[in-house]
Amino acid sequence: MSNDTKSNGRGKWGSRIGFMLAASGSAIGLGNLWKFPYITYKFGAGAFVLVYLGCIALVGLPIMVAEMMIGRRSGLNPVGAFKKLTNRRIWVFVGGLGVTCGFILLSYYSVVAGWALEYTVKSVRNDFANHQTITDKDIGAHLFAEYIKTPKSKSDPIKAGYGSELSTISFYDLKSPKAKKAFLAKLAKAWGEFAKGKPEIYAKLKSNTTASLLDAFQRGDDYSSRKLRLQRSLWVGALFGKFVASPAKVVGWHLLFMLLTMLIVVGGVSQGIERASKILMPLLLTMLVYLVIRALGFSSASESLAMIFRPNFHALTIEAVLEALGHSFFTLSLGMGAMLTYGSYLSKDESLTTSSIVITALDTLIALMATIIIFCAIHAFKMPVGDGGVSNLFRAIPAMFQETPGGNWLTVIFYVLVAFAALTSTISLLEVVVSYFIDERGWSRRKATLLMGSAIALLGVASALSLNAWANFKPFFGKTVFEFFDYTVSNWFLPLGGLFVALFVGWVLPVEAKRDELKGLPAVAFGLWHVTIRYISPLAVAGVFVWLLYQSIVA
Numbered sequence: 001m002s003n004d005t006k007s008n009g010r011g012k013w014g015s016r017i018g019f020m021l022a023a024s025g026s027a028i029g030l031g032n033l034w035k036f037p038y039i040t041y042k043f044g045a046g047a048f049v050l051v052y053l054g055c056i057a058l059v060g061l062p063i064m065v066a067e068m069m070i071g072r073r074s075g076l077n078p079v080g081a082f083k084k085l086t087n088r089r090i091w092v093f094v095g096g097l098g099v100t101c102g103f104i105l106l107s108y109y110s111v112v113a114g115w116a117l118e119y120t121v122k123s124v125r126n127d128f129a130n131h132q133t134i135t136d137k138d139i140g141a142h143l144f145a146e147y148i149k150t151p152k153s154k155s156d157p158i159k160a161g162y163g164s165e166l167s168t169i170s171f172y173d174l175k176s177p178k179a180k181k182a183f184l185a186k187l188a189k190a191w192g193e194f195a196k197g198k199p200e201i202y203a204k205l206k207s208n209t210t211a212s213l214l215d216a217f218q219r220g221d222d223y224s225s226r227k228l229r230l231q232r233s234l235w236v237g238a239l240f241g242k243f244v245a246s247p248a249k250v251v252g253w254h255l256l257f258m259l260l261t262m263l264i265v266v267g268g269v270s271q272g273i274e275r276a277s278k279i280l281m282p283l284l285l286t287m288l289v290y291l292v293i294r295a296l297g298f299s300s301a302s303e304s305l306a307m308i309f310r311p312n313f314h315a316l317t318i319e320a321v322l323e324a325l326g327h328s329f330f331t332l333s334l335g336m337g338a339m340l341t342y343g344s345y346l347s348k349d350e351s352l353t354t355s356s357i358v359i360t361a362l363d364t365l366i367a368l369m370a371t372i373i374i375f376c377a378i379h380a381f382k383m384p385v386g387d388g389g390v391s392n393l394f395r396a397i398p399a400m401f402q403e404t405p406g407g408n409w410l411t412v413i414f415y416v417l418v419a420f421a422a423l424t425s426t427i428s429l430l431e432v433v434v435s436y437f438i439d440e441r442g443w444s445r446r447k448a449t450l451l452m453g454s455a456i457a458l459l460g461v462a463s464a465l466s467l468n469a470w471a472n473f474k475p476f477f478g479k480t481v482f483e484f485f486d487y488t489v490s491n492w493f494l495p496l497g498g499l500f501v502a503l504f505v506g507w508v509l510p511v512e513a514k515r516d517e518l519k520g521l522p523a524v525a526f527g528l529w530h531v532t533i534r535y536i537s538p539l540a541v542a543g544v545f546v547w548l549l550y551q552s553i554v555a
């Protein structure tokens with residue numbers, strides 16, 4: 001933002017590139033690098049990716065134009081904007097909803113952003129190289145754990161971790177399905193003994209099985225390279241598990257990240273951010289291109305790609321559709337007034353459509369690249385998945401870079417870039433809340449940032465703790481605080497906010513105003529956008545909501 005922002009809290013972008021950097025910086029973040037690959041994984045990829053792309057094109061892109069339009073037309077924050085453009089109070093409520101969403105979203109987003117800081121430190125210390133810490137005993141325990149769960153998840157290759165190490169080793173004594181079944185029956189019986197207070201029988205069986213699994217593993221082809229990859233895979237998993245189990249670390253990094261965000265929003269280093277973006281954004285893109293090339297070099301890459309892109313509509317649930325829809329808002333920073341606020345600093349000469357198309361295309365490209373990299377790596381390293389994919393970004397990348405010359409420094413750069421991408425997003429979130437208190441309550445920028453930033457940081461502690469100390473505290477429909485916040489805000493409130501934006505711009509804003517805002521646009525393109533924002537986008541969002549509510553009532 002330009003300098004005059006600092007003096008009166010409001011201003012114009014310093015340059016066109018400044019706006020584009022800030023808006024794409026807001027859009028590109030953990031949503032692309034962490035969340036999209038993780039939910040794609042969780043919801044079985046394939047059809048999920050397709051639905052997501054549909055949502056981006058038919059809902060996200062047109063609504064981005066609409067949001068920026070409201071912002072530029074009014075030159076105000078979400079609440080003030082609706083107040084100025086209409087005298088109906090109901091629309092002001094939409095702005096209020098947006099500010100509340102920004103508040104909650106930032107509180108848990110900053111927790112994951114903090115992980116990137118911890119991982120930067122871990123990379124500098126080169127922790128990832130200590131894979132020898134994983135002993136044969138650990139490998140045996142892992143093989144046993146995989147062995148026990150294999151029959152249950154056979155039908156779902158993604159949940160089974162893309163076929164575990166077990167699929168590659170020959171069970172010289174348990175080769176036939178019959179022998180396996182008999183073994184499992186024996187095991188079940190042993191569990192019974194264990195429950196009845198005879199742990200010796202279970203322990204003996206477990207140790208015999210583990211020994212034979214380990215023996216089979218060691219006899220197979222390419223033993224040393226398979227062992228190395230398995231060690232790396234288990235080691236990065238252990239590092240992540242140990243880190244999130246520490247409340248002090250997770251909370252500490254979250255608080256530090258909030259502090260960084262507040263420092264920038266208060267106005268001090270916004271010039272630096274613009275300049276840094278010009279170098280770091282292209283660097284992130286370059287790094288992702290490099291990683292995609294490496295990821296496609298894994299022998300299992302074609303299988304991984306098929307999993308991501310081959311649609312399987314049978315596996316598609318309405319919950320997955322809601323998640324894809326919600327994520328299209330999350331990833332483009334829509335539905336709560338962030339793009340509206342950024343648009344309010346935009347000058348009349350810029351094209352809203354061109355800006356929106358460029359931002360959306362870049363955002364989608366980065367999300368797809370991250371997904372390809374992570375799927376290929378998880379697959380190639382046969383990483384076990386215990387947490388539905390939440391840790392994927394933090395295991396796949398270090399493991400891959402351990403196989404790259406100079407990898408530990410590349411890992412440092414990578415996590416710095418993740419942290420920076422997250423920072424340009426958290427800035428936009430805090431900016432929405434702050435601009436509301438400046439414009440509508442007459443607070444100073446300093447006071448708004450300090451008070452609201454601290455309140456958000458405090459709320460975020462609950463999400464940070466829900467990963468460890470409060471992991472079993474699941475008061476909301478079996479979800480932890482973290483999961484509940486993310487689920488309600490991204491899947492329900494952002495689409496709801498977007499629905500209102502579409503209805504407002506589609507039906508309330510006068511056509512002349514829209515034409516004026518999209519002056520350079522050919523008539524056909526304008527017509528296409530107008531039909532979409534009036535009918536298609538609102539109907540798509542409302543359709544998913546109604547379908548889901550109907551299902552939950554019937555079920």
Ligand code: TRP
Binds near residue numbers: 032335338429
């Ligand atoms: N879009 C960002 C991401 O993908 C997150 C984000 C920033 C956001 N600002 C937002 C999400 C406003 C919703 C609304 O990581």
